[in-house]
Amino acid sequence: MRTVTLPLALAVGVLVLTTSAVYAEELDKIEIDKPIVKVIGRDEGLDVPIENVTVVAHVIPDPATLSTQSGIVLLNDNIREAAREACFKADPMTPDDGTCYRKAMASAKQQEAALIAAHARQASPTTTKVAANN
Numbered sequence: 001m002r003t004v005t006l007p008l009a010l011a012v013g014v015l016v017l018t019t020s021a022v023y024a025e026e027l028d029k030i031e032i033d034k035p036i037v038k039v040i041g042r043d044e045g046l047d048v049p050i051e052n053v054t055v056v057a058h059v060i061p062d063p064a065t066l067s068t069q070s071g072i073v074l075l076n077d078n079i080r081e082a083a084r085e086a087c088f089k090a091d092p093m094t095p096d097d098g099t100c101y102r103k104a105m106a107s108a109k110q111q112e113a114a115l116i117a118a119h120a121r122q123a124s125p126t127t128t129k130v131a132a133n134n
Contacts, residue, residue: 029060030082035089055090057082057104066119075116079108 033056041050059078065071083104087096 029058030078030085031058031060032056032082032085032089033058053090055086057086059108061115063119066116072116075112079112080105083108 036054036056038052038054039049040052042048043050059075059082061071061075061078065074083101084096086104087100090100
């Protein structure tokens with residue numbers, strides 16, 4: 001029996017600022033790490049280990065797409081897909097009741113916002129306001 005409590009970390013990939021020719025199938029990449037299994041106890045009735053499984057999915061966006069609304073929508077779609085894949089890989093024998101998916105999406109939310117904000121700062125020139133008053 002494989003019992004899974006899932007502190008799923010969904011990492012949004014680091015923004016890479018290189019430009020190159022990009023084809024549609026290569027815009028955003030999803031990489032899933034091998035599951036990390038930790039035995040956290042033992043089911044005495046069945047005499048089987050209770051495991052905590054963590055799966056990390058990396059969504060690596062194409063920097064050029066983050067400057068458009070459709071690119072951000074694509075990033076969101078890929079994050080959702082990565083969350084579904086990671087939850088399945090964490091426990092392929094048990095259908096997710098939505099708990100794993102919600103946790104994965106919550107873990108990615110701040111990372112996604114930070115990634116988009118960092119791209120916006122790099123895409124627009126930073127300005128310094130100087131006010132003079134006589």
